[in-house]
Amino acid sequence: MSQSILPTAQKPISNRRDSQVMLSRVANSLYWMSRYIERSENVARLLDVNLQLMLDFANFNDDQLKEHWLPILCSAGDEETFFRLYEKADSESVTEFLTFHEENPNSIISCLFAARENARQVRDQISLEMFETLNECYLFLKSKNARQVWQSGAHEFYEQIKQYSHLFQGLTGSTFTRNEGYEFINLGKFLERADKTTRILDIKYHILLPSVADVGGAVDAAQWQAILRSASALEAYRRFHVEDIFPNKVAEFLIFSTTFPRSIRACMQHLDEDLHRLSGKEHREYKSPEERAFGKLISDLNFITIDEILDSGLHEFLQKIQITLDRLDDHIYQEYLYHPPVDTQAEILLHQQQMQQQQ
Amino acid sequence: MLLNNYQTEDFFDEMFASDGVVRPHYQRVADRLHLLDESEHRRKQTAVDLAFMRGGVTFTVYNDDQGTERIFPFDLMPRVIPDTEWQRIEKGLIQRITALNLFLHDIYHEQKILKDRVIPPHYILGAKHFRREFMGFNVPKDIYVHICGTDLIRDRDGNYLVLEDNLRCPSGASYMLENRAALKRAFPDLYRNARVKPVDNYAADLRRVLQYVSPPSLGSAQPNVVLMTPGVFNSAYFEHSFLARQMGIPIVEGRDLIVRDARVYMRTTSGLVPVDVIYRRIDDDFLDPTVFRPDSLLGVPGLVHAYRSGNVSLANSIGTGVADDKVVYYFVPKIINYYLGEEPILPNVDTYLASEPQDRVYILENLEKLVVKSANEAGGYGMLMGPWASQEEIASFREQVLANPRNFIAQHPISLSRHPTWSQNETGGAFEGRHVDLRPYILYGEKITVTPGGLTRVALRKGSLVVNSSQGGGSKDTWVLHGDS
Numbered sequence: 001m002s003q004s005i006l007p008t009a010q011k012p013i014s015n016r017r018d019s020q021v022m023l024s025r026v027a028n029s030l031y032w033m034s035r036y037i038e039r040s041e042n043v044a045r046l047l048d049v050n051l052q053l054m055l056d057f058a059n060f061n062d063d064q065l066k067e068h069w070l071p072i073l074c075s076a077g078d079e080e081t082f083f084r085l086y087e088k089a090d091s092e093s094v095t096e097f098l099t100f101h102e103e104n105p106n107s108i109i110s111c112l113f114a115a116r117e118n119a120r121q122v123r124d125q126i127s128l129e130m131f132e133t134l135n136e137c138y139l140f141l142k143s144k145n146a147r148q149v150w151q152s153g154a155h156e157f158y159e160q161i162k163q164y165s166h167l168f169q170g171l172t173g174s175t176f177t178r179n180e181g182y183e184f185i186n187l188g189k190f191l192e193r194a195d196k197t198t199r200i201l202d203i204k205y206h207i208l209l210p211s212v213a214d215v216g217g218a219v220d221a222a223q224w225q226a227i228l229r230s231a232s233a234l235e236a237y238r239r240f241h242v243e244d245i246f247p248n249k250v251a252e253f254l255i256f257s258t259t260f261p262r263s264i265r266a267c268m269q270h271l272d273e274d275l276h277r278l279s280g281k282e283h284r285e286y287k288s289p290e291e292r293a294f295g296k297l298i299s300d301l302n303f304i305t306i307d308e309i310l311d312s313g314l315h316e317f318l319q320k321i322q323i324t325l326d327r328l329d330d331h332i333y334q335e336y337l338y339h340p341p342v343d344t345q346a347e348i349l350l351h352q353q354q355m356q357q358q359q
Numbered sequence: 360m361l362l363n364n365y366q367t368e369d370f371f372d373e374m375f376a377s378d379g380v381v382r383p384h385y386q387r388v389a390d391r392l393h394l395l396d397e398s399e400h401r402r403k404q405t406a407v408d409l410a411f412m413r414g415g416v417t418f419t420v421y422n423d424d425q426g427t428e429r430i431f432p433f434d435l436m437p438r439v440i441p442d443t444e445w446q447r448i449e450k451g452l453i454q455r456i457t458a459l460n461l462f463l464h465d466i467y468h469e470q471k472i473l474k475d476r477v478i479p480p481h482y483i484l485g486a487k488h489f490r491r492e493f494m495g496f497n498v499p500k501d502i503y504v505h506i507c508g509t510d511l512i513r514d515r516d517g518n519y520l521v522l523e524d525n526l527r528c529p530s531g532a533s534y535m536l537e538n539r540a541a542l543k544r545a546f547p548d549l550y551r552n553a554r555v556k557p558v559d560n561y562a563a564d565l566r567r568v569l570q571y572v573s574p575p576s577l578g579s580a581q582p583n584v585v586l587m588t589p590g591v592f593n594s595a596y597f598e599h600s601f602l603a604r605q606m607g608i609p610i611v612e613g614r615d616l617i618v619r620d621a622r623v624y625m626r627t628t629s630g631l632v633p634v635d636v637i638y639r640r641i642d643d644d645f646l647d648p649t650v651f652r653p654d655s656l657l658g659v660p661g662l663v664h665a666y667r668s669g670n671v672s673l674a675n676s677i678g679t680g681v682a683d684d685k686v687v688y689y690f691v692p693k694i695i696n697y698y699l700g701e702e703p704i705l706p707n708v709d710t711y712l713a714s715e716p717q718d719r720v721y722i723l724e725n726l727e728k729l730v731v732k733s734a735n736e737a738g739g740y741g742m743l744m745g746p747w748a749s750q751e752e753i754a755s756f757r758e759q760v761l762a763n764p765r766n767f768i769a770q771h772p773i774s775l776s777r778h779p780t781w782s783q784n785e786t787g788g789a790f791e792g793r794h795v796d797l798r799p800y801i802l803y804g805e806k807i808t809v810t811p812g813g814l815t816r817v818a819l820r821k822g823s824l825v826v827n828s829s830q831g832g833g834s835k836d837t838w839v840l841h842g843d844s
Contacts, residue, residue: 010617010619010624010626010631011626011630011631012630012631013619013624013630013631013632013633014627014629014630014631014632015632015633016629016632021583021609021625021627021628021629021632022609022627022628022629023609023611023615023625023626023627023628024615024626024627024628025612025614025615025626026609027628117591120415120591120596120600121591123415123597123600123601123604124600124601124603124604124609124610125604128414131414131415132413132414132415135412135413135414135415136413139412139413180628278628336628337628339626342614342617342660344648344656344660347617347618347649347660347661348648348649348653348660350660350661351618351649351660351661351664352649354621354661354664355649355664
């Protein structure tokens, strides 16, 4: 008999009978439910802030508009899909694409539908309050009312989306058991948040370069302020630096702050703790090359300075973080969420043979 | 107020002995409803519907690519059963499930009932759901039917009759529990004063049943129990996840399980973990593509082998479907008599078998007066309602009965009892009589438990006798009182 019909090797057998086991599919759904909610909140904030920013720059021409919106599009979605669907990138087309377009898998509506679908798959695992919140959000988005609210005042709409996310995350904290599932929810949330903060910061890199003349001008200050607000960080920044908004200070704050919960470093510290709880390894011990690369990055953040980063290129640095996080995501998937696919035909043959041997 | 013009007409009414005369066990409900006006009713109804929608207490509508989810319409007015009446129902149900379980054991072993010619053997051996492969197979604790939902109706005189035994994967228990929760929120004072027996133990009782039938090889170790669902697209998915949550057990799909060396494992974050008991909400045919339908994507290859090897228990057991075949239903009174030497406490509806020559002649001559049912359909499908059917439908059933008489039975239409039920109309709304049935849930483990009450289904359309959720049915909370009033 040829080798090819033998079923794929499976993961090792454990003999746990302690009712705390978690299906990989369930862990996967919890992880993505959480990631999608965090993502929708970030997109909502990004759009809200930039729409408001545009109110101050009503005189922008088409090119300037495109210059402004394109980096935002890149940070939150897929440029290629966008230009397949729209001709030009302006406030209306970009916000529509990132909010309601179901063909864009990263639009707010797609993210929240996917989050709710994942929640439905693990309905038995999450608290009733969590499900109800997400379900209410889903019913709101499915109703005609959602678009009406958006059209009559985009700010209220995005506010509503953010509130659903805050409520959901708050309820997770106050109603979800601290078990393995909680680690997966946190991993999803902090991975997404760290990644989004790098992208929000990276927007400025795109914006900054083309028009050097504006650096330090009114547009520039407003845009750096918008960056901070996109990360919900304006007030926190002001409390930390009681002075004007300087680009290098903003970057420093969003990368290095150990106390602000949306900074890259703070998110990575959370991730580090969750990874250790999952793997059961001692502090500073890592399970795989991906985890080690991640650990090394945390160390780097302890020693490197913002000036060094800016000298060698902010964009490159942010990219390096994104790649490390991507690999970590892949590692989590392989280690906990993935099982080799079952080849049904091979399984059927195997079990038929076993039954025949018995008879 | 909303009941002032209520008419019982020519039906057995659950609440009224005759127009204006309330039965004693409904007195408290009547007193409360007299205080209710239309706007209060509307407020309460809206609140309940919204809570169901928010909580995702819904079923998925098939043939709808929007993935529409609907709530199962809930009528605020509870159905009330006095204690004495309930005790008789309970006895009858226990008698019936005991006999059916003995019957299943017998036909998968000695087949004495066939040898003694109580049932002509061909009815059993040729039944669609008879699993020949399981002859001689022993199920843990000799229990075949762990979960049963029996459909009861009341005739014109108020007698309870068994309409159907659901011995495979009866659904609806989650609605029984959710309806109760909704009603408590809507009428807290009425509920508190009415002295109603609680239904909340259902999930805990079910969990105990599942643990009780764990494989003997496991000894006294705590078994890993799971609920197996066809998946999130199944119309009853809400119920599956609800029950899993209430019992605190994982809900798994076929793709989460794998069989190695005749043992079932689930694929978890810490590798493969053994599964000992499966509460499966999937029909026999889809359990294992190795044995049954090879095209089943819902099942687990090797599951049946693991089951036969005694390494995993299934609830319900494989092969119980033979006992809720509608032709076998005809024989249940004889089954009860044969195994228990008792007369059935809850009688059947009089039934004609199309495969018996005399009955067949009668059926064919009276198609327009009879209800004709296929032996193995459920959910109100595959049915002819003679008095309401068109000539074409009748002609079509005539051909079908002639072609395959084994597959059909016929009954005289029973005018189901009616119950005051909210009916919305242009000018507002009022309570009107609507037909109801009752599905109590029976759990068979160390002992047999019948949850007091069950799911009352109501045909919301005026005059309709069809209570199925897929065909315009709704439901009510069902109260069994601690006393008779």
